Amino acid sequence: MLSSSKPTLGVISAEPEPIMLDWPATALLIIDMQRDFMEPGGFGETLGNDVSQLARAVKPISAVLKAARDTGMLVIHTREGHLPDLSDAPPAKVERGAPSLRIGDPGPMGRILIRGEAGHDIIPELYPLDSEIVIDKPGKGAFYATELADVLEKYGIENLLVCGVTTEVCVNTTVREANDRGYRCVVMSDGCASYFPEFHEMGLKMIKAQGGIFGWVADSAAVLEAMKVSTT
């Protein structure tokens, strides 16, 4: 019956203009929702940041993650971090600034920003299912030195719903990398956050300016509406 077939197209009410997406060619990309960025004692706090600024993104991401799971959308999580021997951590990154703890130093959630440590893991509220893809990345962008491009090609993905932290750092870097590779990126405004609210705002403006120079911006309600999932 036609009436029981799932719609494959959806229109998201986005800025700078609505965008139509083919759902089977769309993935949810959740950037770095790790304890190291979200919780006290992790990498983000060692840099001098107020980590409580990021908590607001969790509920919107959780709602869209649930919808993605319900509809069978491909879900990809990323984690920024380094190998225990730091062989993938450029000295220019490790030695930078004057953090309270450096990458690789022992902290309250294990070694700072090191794969396998408690702080490197994704927060419990958004924990990946075994069936979901987790990309470990050494840089800010999710394409640099990772298998992400191969994964997207394998699954026939053309569009990315992007959320996570932080808006102007890993989300923006990844969106710029994806845009140059031909992906349509829709960034979830309330599903991203920054330690600096003004950078969050400008980070989103930079994406959608100039006719969507890097992509589109929509809130989680608009994404859920397009996925035909109730927000209540």
Ligand code: TIU
């Ligand atoms: N410091 C900061 O704002 N972000 C990062 O270092 N990484 C990510 O954005 N994930």
